[in-house]
Each structure stands twice: as structure tokens, then as C-alpha cells.
Amino acid sequence: MKQFSFYYPESAIVGARLDHFLAQQLPQFSRTRIQAAITRGFVTVNQQTQRKASKLLTSGDMVTFTLPEKAPRKLPNPMIAQDFFSQSTILEEADFLIINKPAGLVTHPPSATTDEVALSDLLHAAYPQTQEIGEEGREGIVHRLDKETSGLIILAKTLAGYHALRALFCSRSIQKTYIALVQGHTDRTGTIPVPIMRDPLDPKKMMASYTGNGVEAQTLFTALAYGTDSSLVAAQPKTGRTHQIRVHFTHMGHPLLGDTLYGRSHRVIKRHALHAQRLEFIFQDKKFDVRCPLPEDICACARSEDISSQALSHLSNP
Numbered sequence: 001m002k003q004f005s006f007y008y009p010e011s012a013i014v015g016a017r018l019d020h021f022l023a024q025q026l027p028q029f030s031r032t033r034i035q036a037a038i039t040r041g042f043v044t045v046n047q048q049t050q051r052k053a054s055k056l057l058t059s060g061d062m063v064t065f066t067l068p069e070k071a072p073r074k075l076p077n078p079m080i081a082q083d084f085f086s087q088s089t090i091l092e093e094a095d096f097l098i099i100n101k102p103a104g105l106v107t108h109p110p111s112a113t114t115d116e117v118a119l120s121d122l123l124h125a126a127y128p129q130t131q132e133i134g135e136e137g138r139e140g141i142v143h144r145l146d147k148e149t150s151g152l153i154i155l156a157k158t159l160a161g162y163h164a165l166r167a168l169f170c171s172r173s174i175q176k177t178y179i180a181l182v183q184g185h186t187d188r189t190g191t192i193p194v195p196i197m198r199d200p201l202d203p204k205k206m207m208a209s210y211t212g213n214g215v216e217a218q219t220l221f222t223a224l225a226y227g228t229d230s231s232l233v234a235a236q237p238k239t240g241r242t243h244q245i246r247v248h249f250t251h252m253g254h255p256l257l258g259d260t261l262y263g264r265s266h267r268v269i270k271r272h273a274l275h276a277q278r279l280e281f282i283f284q285d286k287k288f289d290v291r292c293p294l295p296e297d298i299c300a301c302a303r304s305e306d307i308s309s310q311a312l313s314h315l316s317n318p
Contacts, residue, residue, distance in 0.1 A: 008061040018045065019053035022065055028159055030135045034065070042066045068136075073109070076117055081125035091290055095161025096142070096154055098279065100292045103150040103271050108138040123155055130155070133162045143169055143240065150295050151178070151276025164283065169240065174281040178235045178245055179294060179315060181273035181301055182254040183263065185223075186231045192219045192248040196241045205261060206243040208251040217241045219248045224315075227305035230257060232312075234277075246272060257301055269301040277315065291318035 006025050008016070019038060023031045035053045037043055043050055044064045045057070057063070075081075088099040101107070101119060108120040123140045124131045130140035133156055138144075142154045142165045156162035168174050195214030199205040208214070218238040225232040231254065235245050246262050249255060255263030259272035266273075275298055278291045293316045294302075302312055 002067040004065045006063050008057040015056045018055040033136045075121050075125040078125045081122040084122050085126050095158045096156050098154050098290050101153045103148050106147045107144040108141050133159050148271035149274045152279050177278035179275045179277045180233050181257040182231050182249050184254050189222050206247045217244050225308050225311035227307045230305040232307050268304045269297050273298050
């Protein structure tokens with residue numbers, strides 16, 4: 001195990017929180033990871049274990065942070081990982097890359113013991129330096145997509161890139177556009193400003209909150225085309241809540257086609273019909289506008305719903 005020790009200087013402002021101080025001293029680790037280490041007893045103050053992240057420090061305190069050993073995880077063959085990225089990468093910069101994630105690939109493992117290959121495993125195999133970037137268990141991952149959601153996702157290659165991109169997401173400076181197929185005919189345009197909370201009866205699900213216990217969530221949408229009893233929509237989540245688009249359209253009476261968690265199965269598509277199609281942001285004074293085409297399974301589903309070929313052609317060749 002690695003250990004890091006720091007003195008809280010006499011010249012410092014009295015009363016800094018323990019987690020804030022460590023985050024300043026150890027910028028390579030996220031505050032979430034530091035707080036978890038404190039809670040688990042891996043931090044001492046003056047040689048006494050301290051499990052309160054909010055502990056206020058005083059001049060002369062000695063803080064020791066012991067980096068917990070990561071659970072070993074078997075990574076894919078590097079050649080397989082490199083081949084995956086050669087086929088899926090849309091854009092690569094010095095600090096990050098953007099790929100078109102296929103449906104069925106989980107962004108990061110739900111636990112250290114699962115054997116399912118995750119996108120983060122492929123990233124670590126192809127870019128070994130990313131194993132030390134970001135939160136434990138999801139190193140290199142700037143944001144996530146649901147397992148069955150396809151499309152654009154940003155992966156950090158450097159620590160500086162990770163922190164800069166996380167800051168952009170936290171400030172809501174990255175505009176994301178998703179394409180979805182939903183049941184029924186939506187309005188032409190609209191805003192869904194409904195808070196979201198975890199379903200108390202099913203921890204795998206989220207739900208619209210009617211009690212004031214949810215977190216802020218907002219989705220803008222535009223209908224691009226209508227089928228017989230379905231809509232092709234562009235959705236722009238202004239917040240980044242778990243299952244946000246799926247929950248919001250279900251709340252409006254228009255669950256995503258193929259979404260068996262919030263709606264029902266579909267005869268053509270075997271997953272929820274949702275694709276992260278566009279990312280717009282400014283990084284280091286450079287403007288990025290990245291798009292990727294609709295996958296064939298969503299196009300096939302749209303055709304089965306009599307969505308116009310013109311609308312699909314535009315999205316298949318962005």
C-alpha cells in the first residue's frame with residue numbers, strides 16, 4: 001500500500017475539512033475516492049484513525065492517507081482492446097478520446113468481482129496509464145452510458161484531461177443530444193422539468209418524484225418524425241441523472257420502444273431504443289461538435305414503425 005503524509009501548516013486557515021485538504025494535496029484522486037477512504041479507516045490525523053470527512057483540521061495536524069489496494073482485475077488482451085478502439089474511436093486528442101460505444105457493453109464494472117468485460121477494462125488494456133486516473137473502479141471514465149444505450153462517450157487519457165472534462169460536465173457545459181424512439185406521438189417540442197428519485201420498491205429503477213425527495217432533472221426534446229404510433233425524438237438532457245431520458249419519457253406516457261424496465265419489449269429491437277448521437281463542448285479554447293450515425297437496430301426499428309426514410313437518412317449520415 002502507498003502512504004501519503006502531510007502537515008496542516010500553521011499558516012493555513014484554521015478549520016479546513018479533512019476531505020477538502022486531502023483533495024487539494026492529492027489532485028490525482030477524486031473527492032469521492034478520498035471520502036470513501038476516510039470512511040473505511042484509511043486516513044489518520046495525528047496517528048489516530050479518522051472516519052469523518054468533515055473533521056476540521058488545526059495547525060500542526062499530521063494527516064496520513066493510505067491508498068487502499070485495488071482488487072485485482074483481469075484485463076482483456078491488449079491487442080483485442082486496441083482493435084476495439086481502432087473500430088469505435090470517432091475522435092482522439094492528447095487528453096481524451098470519444099468513441100461510439102456499442103449497445104450491450106457496460107461502461108464500468110458494477111463490482112470488482114464481476115467477470116463481465118467493461119469499457120473501462122478495454123480502456124485500461126489499450127491505454128495502461130488510464131488505470132490511475134479518476135475514481136476507483138471507474139478510472140478514465142468521465143461520464144457513463146447505460147449498458148444498452150449506444151453512442152458517444154468521452155474517455156480521459158490524462159489526469160489533466162479527466163479533471164477538465166469532469167469540470168465541464170459538472171458545470172453543464174457539455175451539450176448532449178440523444179436520439180430515441182418512443183411510444184405514441186409526442187408534442188413537437190417540449191421540456192420535461194421533473195425531479196427524479198430511486199424507486200423505493202425496486203432499487204434497479206428510477207422514478208419521477210412527486211414528494212419533493214427527488215433531485216433536479218430537466219430534458220428538452222424535439223420530435224423529428226412520427227410513425228404510425230411512435231415518435232423519433234431528439235432529447236437533450238440538461239442534467240445527468242441515472243436513466244433520465246427513459247424515466248422522463250415514461251412519465252410523459254411515451255416510454256422508449258424496447259425498454260423492458262420502464263415499458264415493454266418490441267418485436268424488432270432487443271434493447272431500449274436510445275442512442276447518444278452528438279456532443280458539443282469547448283475544451284482548451286477549441287470547439288468540438290462530434291456526431292455519430294444511428295446504429296442499424298434503431299434504424300430497423302424505426303422502419304418497422306413507418307418512420308420516414310428521410311429522417312433516418314439525415315441521422316445515419318450526420
